[in-house]
Every structure is written in C-alpha cells, then in structure tokens.
Amino acid sequence: QVQLVQSGADVKEPGASVKVSCTASGYTFTSHGINWVRQATGQGLEWMGWMNPNTGETMSAPKFQGRVTMSRRTSISTAYMELSGLRSDDTAVYYCARWDGTSCDFDYWGQGTLVTVSS
C-alpha cells in the first residue's frame, strides 16, 4: 500500500533552517508529484510548493519563494523540504502529500512533522 513516512519532530532557533524528509513506498516514486503543505498553530492548511520527483523541477507558492528548497534522492524514494530563515510563525505541522495527476488532488499524505521555532 502507498505510504509516505516523514521525519520526526524538530526544534529550531529563529533564523535557522529545517529540513524535513518524506519517504515513499508502495508506488513508483518518480510517477507522482510530491507537495508540501503546512498547518501553523490555530491556522488552516497552506500549500508551500511542489516537486516533480522525476525531473527535480520545483514550484513554490509566492509566499515561500526564496525560503523553501525542495529536493529528492530517487535512489531511496525520499523527498526533502528545507525552509530557511525560520521565524516563530513558521511553527507548524508540515505534511508531504502525493499529487494524483488524474484526479488532481492530494490522494496520500504523510503523517506530519511538527517543527517548533523557539529561542
């Protein structure tokens, strides 16, 4: 069965960077886009960006351009999202989600990774 397993919770100081991983199994990693979505404390879902695991092409939401870097290691079916210049309002649960290009939705999600930004 399809699974996306994310790295564990992390605590970072303001100004630092965080890198979250998302390891896929149960399907061909390069066949579906991987997206990153976050939910800040008390807020709704917020799309951050998308990566094509086959080509490495990425696209980020305007709000995150210049601060988010998405990458992958196809040999281990793992996608990464790195967010730099962390602020307290970046404290959130970060999800990876698989894009289904046929139904145009996020059909499988990782379990979420809590990133806490605090001094």
Next chain:
Amino acid sequence: EIVLTQSPGTLSLSPGERATLSCRASQSISRTYLAWYQHKPGQAPRVLMYGASNRATGIPDRFSGSGSGTDFTLTISTLEPEDFAVYYCQQFHSPSRLITFGQGTRLDIK
C-alpha cells in the same frame, strides 16, 4: 493567485442533520481542479471529493459535491458522529500551477 473563501467559518449541527458548506473562488475555476478534504486533529487530511463532484475511494455516499465557476458546495446529507471535523476546499490553477486552500469550515457538534 486565486483566493478561496469558505463559509461559514464554523457550523454547529447535530448528528442526523444536513450540512452545507460553501467555497467561493475569487475567479472562475475549472470543476476538474476543485477538491474537498476532511481534517481531524492529530491526523493527516483526507480527500473527500475531486473534480468538484466525484467521491474519492472509500468515501460514503452521504458526502456529495456540486458547483461550477466560482461557487462550489460540499453537502453531508445526514451527519454521523465521525463527520465532525474541519473541511477545506482546494483548487489547482493549471496556467500558473499554483495551488490554494480555503481557510476551512469547522463543523462542530451542537
């Protein structure tokens, strides 16, 4: 960037009642690219509807979606206890390849 506005912000209903959730887009979008998700605390979101009116795998038929252009609706015909959650609409804008979510509707038990 297309903005999705959901209403109401909070909906308080009882099990057995009917829920109607609205999602309005700032400009016309293709039905193909409108999806709905259910999100419960401590869990990952789950897709309910895609293409505005197609139920995702395993979604019970009490959930239905409709709409076109700028106005879309998610209806839950008869609320079950497990349906109380936050619901989000989401759109994909093909020309820009940008994705946005609505701010969510919280469905609470009355």
